[in-house]
Amino acid sequence: QKNSCVLPEDLKNFYLMTDGFQMTWSVKTDDTPMPLGSMVINSVSKLCRLGGSSMYALPNAPTLADLEDDTDEEGNGDKPEKPHFDSRSLIFELDPCNGNGKVCLVYKHAEPVVSPDTEIWFLDRALYWHFLTKTFTAYYRLLITHLGLPQWQYAFTSYGVSPQAKQWFNMYKPITINTALLSEEADSFVNKLDPNKVFKSKNKTPVLKKKLPSQPPGSQKSHTSMTSAKTSSLAGNSSRK
Numbered sequence: 001q002k003n004s005c006v007l008p009e010d011l012k013n014f015y016l017m018t019d020g021f022q023m024t025w026s027v028k029t030d031d032t033p034m035p036l037g038s039m040v041i042n043s044v045s046k047l048c049r050l051g052g053s054s055m056y057a058l059p060n061a062p063t064l065a066d067l068e069d070d071t072d073e074e075g076n077g078d079k080p081e082k083p084h085f086d087s088r089s090l091i092f093e094l095d096p097c098n099g100n101g102k103v104c105l106v107y108k109h110a111e112p113v114v115s116p117d118t119e120i121w122f123l124d125r126a127l128y129w130h131f132l133t134k135t136f137t138a139y140y141r142l143l144i145t146h147l148g149l150p151q152w153q154y155a156f157t158s159y160g161v162s163p164q165a166k167q168w169f170n171m172y173k174p175i176t177i178n179t180a181l182l183s184e185e186a187d188s189f190v191n192k193l194d195p196n197k198v199f200k201s202k203n204k205t206p207v208l209k210k211k212l213p214s215q216p217p218g219s220q221k222s223h224t225s226m227t228s229a230k231t232s233s234l235a236g237n238s239s240r241k
Helices: 009-017 136-145 152-156 163-172 179-184 217-240
Strands: 021-029 032-041 090-095 102-107 119-123 129-133
Touching: 009 136, 032 136, 119 136, 129 136, 129 152, 152 163
Parallel strands: none
Antiparallel strands: 021 032, 032 090, 090 102, 102 119, 119 129
């Protein structure tokens, strides 16, 4: 009511379920937890408007509208029209991004009546605008998909994330940070698994039983003759007695 605007339906439903959202996660280095990921959606009370007040508590201090560069190119071709810090747009902060910029809910057409159409934009530290999504639901999916990694919003800028942030991306979201490589080589991240090799049946070789070598027939005959000779001699000796 204060700013004469209505929240988009998906963001209103989000605030009806919960008044803001914040989740952080850490990694353990040398047995010491280190905060890394941060996902934040400001509460309704912290949904502050940007551009209306001066940046310094001084008389006649400049505002964001005074610092806006009017020479910026407007929406040409596929590029959407950028927001304005003056009365032409209404801008509200959704996420302070830990000081790396601001994710904003933008009403781009505020004159003469505030249009209900909103978009989500990222304002970097140099006060340049970068388009993120058309709806809050799409942005929320991006936030979850990127795990709240540091400076993940800079992946949607022309200059990209910092080298330090890229190391975290390579560790936890390698496909996200290597989208160019993924488009050039479609099989780069495909797990090439050959089921024929994995489930290949092993043919067991039958164990052959060793046969004892058969004795030649001659040796059998001589053994038989020797046995019969011994038997006859024993019979003669018994008869002599």
